[in-house]
Amino acid sequence: MNSSASGATTLGTRSSLRRSPSCSNGSGRPLRKTNSTPSSRASLPVSSTPIRPPKSWPARCSGPLSARDTIACVTQQRIRVWFRKGERVRFISHLDILRHWERAIRRAGLPLAYSQGFTPHPKIAFAAPLPLGFTAEAEVMDVTLTERVDLAEFRRRLSEQTTDDLAIVDVREVPLSAPPPQAALLWADYEAEVPFPPEEAERRVAEFLAADAWPYTDTKRERPRTYDLRGAVAWLAVRPAPSGSVLAMRLQADQDVTARPEHVVEALFPGVSPSRVTRTGVVLREAMPAIDAWRAKGRFQ
Template sequence: MPQRVRVVFRKRGVLQWVSHLDTMRAWERTLRRAGLPLAYTQGFSPHPRIALAAPLPVGFEGERELMDVWLDPALDPALVQGRIEPKLPPGLEIVEVEEVAERLPSLQSLLRTACYRVSYHRAAVDPSALEARLADFLALESLSWEERRGDKSRTVDVREGVLEAALSTESAPGGRSEREGIVVLTLRLSLDEGRGVRAQSVVEALGLEAEPFSMVRTELELERPRIALGAWRARGRHEE
């Protein structure tokens, strides 16, 4: 049976402007160059078994993005990481590699929430006004919002999709003036079917017209069958 490994990685710099499909292609090239024994799908046109989690919006960096890769034969996760790292293009960085149970549900079906950090220069926004807008937004029971992608659109309840939202200010580095500080909007959004909402939609619903200087997805949270997974790990597939 093929081995399933989960790669946690960062996507930064110029790669924040690379689409989900091109990111998948970049990973496929990297894994081939690393000489890993990739497992392939069956059928007329076999391709490596690789699965990325929820697409990262173009323009966002990712701190803990997720990818599952199937290998045959199995390798120690530390060896997998060691082979991949020298072949990574600029902008991709591995955080960790771990083996997960082959019989676990698909990565996409396990996704539950996504966390974001959207940062503005303080000179570009009014923190007090933004805090008031956020409070008004969170007090709503629902808010219909039209999301567009190309020539397609859908209506979502943007309020229902926001599980947590907070605003904070940070000092400018080097002890410069308060006006040179940073205003940070942190969001925890649902990825459940029927409730999922985009971070960009929340920003638009808050009436933010200023351009953020940084947009980062900081975490993808999964539903984990902890008892079964813990027992599987305790047995240990690889000998120490």
């Protein structure tokens, strides 16, 4: 009996220790041990030793460089590529198109530049992802290189590694300081086919263009949004087609509002979806250093 009593006393002592305020947070669970010692990582000195570039770099990179200047010196050329997206690849996603161009550039032996960090990414920038199922006549892509390459040689070598449905339309060199195409995007041109005769399409287009505002709610997004569709349409025209009519339009595509051709078709013809949509081109804002400087200081809207 003494042993059982002592055992009961021992159990009671242990349970009381578990529930004591000094050893628990009131829920019966023991408190976790906290380490009040500051992290040793914060006390490590940050090296500010400049990086000395190799002799193969240009003269502007001859002196001691910081990490940011080193990245700038690695990139030597930026080429803007216009390419088409044909019928056979219109259901290929944007990420697959990006992988295609990355592999094509590497197969062509072009000196593609990569971002710095633990997971380097190829420096390939698009103006705007093309929705699945759309075709395109002049998509925009910027490619950054670590060495200068002649434009004709660049186009020849890259064209050999791509297909006719992703053929290169044009190539031009742009300054390294120019904004990326996505930030410079202003408008996008589309052509959408609808199963209506040109007379009916022209009548509805005239009503749309005569309106001061046309609120449209995009319910296909995770969070429905309402915007003025009329204010996002620069121009809208109709031309006949074998299957009905083609609506040619220029839509706002900047960072404030991005209108879609399906929205225009649904606004004009409720319940109708376009049978085919082609993006015929994009309009980019030209680099204007003076205006960009004023915008940076908040003096220009």
